[in-house]
Amino acid sequence: MKHVHDTGASVARSLSGPILGTLMLTAAAVSLALPVSAGPREQIIAGYAAKAGKPLSAARGKAFFMGTHKGGKPDTPSCTSCHTRNVHQWGRTRAGKPIAPMAVSKTPDRFTDPKKVEKWFRRNCRTVLGRECTPLEKGDVLTWLSSQ
Amino acid sequence: MKEPFAMTSKAPFVAALALLAGLAPRPGLAEGSVRQVTDPVAKEECSACHMAYQPAFLPAESWKKIFADLSNHFGEDASLDPKTEARIRNYYLRHAARWRSIPKPVPIRITELPWFTREHTRFAARAKQDPKIGSLSNCTACHRYAERGWFEND
Structure with missing residues (x-):
């Protein structure tokens, strides 16, 4: 929403009169339409939030991602085992293949395919924690990584 | 084609050599190449x-x-x-x-097949130390065209 208003303001500086009025109306209409047309990532996160039944937290997501867990496979006690502690940098699988940064600012198409997101949470949570992650855990982690 | 995929002229000789050397369970690799995943x-x-x-x-x-x-x-x-x-x-x-x-037990690690270890022992230590390689299972670190099935030394 903020984004749309910023654009409107900069356009307003170069225009005036009836055109400006029309533009502002259009901007308002776009603002209203935004929540409906939220991107696929926002929809995925909203889905986890709805299932979790409580507000998601980026701080909790970061702690979960950085944390050392028990119950998983011995070689991978943490998300950082492969993704490293710097989510802006490339990670590496145990077989040596590079993993694109998890930070959305570095890899903009991250978390835009719900099937892919679910597949990797299922596998990696079982690998790291020995169980599937809860909607709250998934939502928290995605909230944090989206802000990075 | 830029890549040296068509180097089959040496194949019969290499295959014969391989057989003589007892490298039998290595089919498809006699020419240093395998059919790529299609x-x-x-x-x-x-x-x-x-x-x-x-x-x-x-x-x-x-x-x-x-x-x-x-x-x-x-x-x-x-x-x-x-x-x-x-x-x-x-x-x-x-x-x-x-x-x-x-063989029994049925092998599941390519890196533990006899021909593989024979050809990679001298790289094993380096592969582990060099973070760019990480593991011998990282074929493409050294074999540039590995994904396309070409494993001759690059």
Whole structure:
């Protein structure tokens, strides 16, 4: 929403009169339409939030991602085992293949395919924690990584 | 074609040499190349964490064993939905190596096959130390065209 208003303001500086009025109306209409047309990532996160039944937290997501867990496979006690502690940098699988940064600012198409997101949470949570992650855990982690 | 894929002139000689040297369970590799993974689903799914190893590296018995335990795939959960798994499994069984005899226990690690260890022992230490390689299972670190099935030294 903020984004749309910023654009409107900069356009307003170069225009005036009836055109400006029309533009502002259009901007308002776009603002209203935004929540409906939220991107696929926002929809995925909203889905986890709805299932979790409580507000998601980026701080909790970061702690979960950085944390050392028990119950998983011995070689991978943490998300950082492969993704490293710097989510802006490339990670590496145990077989040596590079993993694109998890930070959305570095890899903009991250978390835009719900099937892919679910597949990797299922596998990696079982690998790291020995169980599937809860909607709250998934939502928290995605909230944090989206802000990075 | 830029890549040296068509180097088959030496093939009969190399194959004969290989047989003489007792390198029998290495079919398809006599020319330093194997048939590349052509199924797009197999290619995508099997190359997520490592290079999509070509089916011709192991016999069907090995692939059956590997596909039977994807939730514990060399220390990681690599499970797939049943439909995708069946498709990729079929592809690997169809294009698997045909060895004259299958060792017991049935091998599941390409890096532990006798011909592999023989040809890679001198690189084992370096592979582990060099973070750019990480492991001997990272074929493409040294074999630039490995994914396309070409394994001659680059």
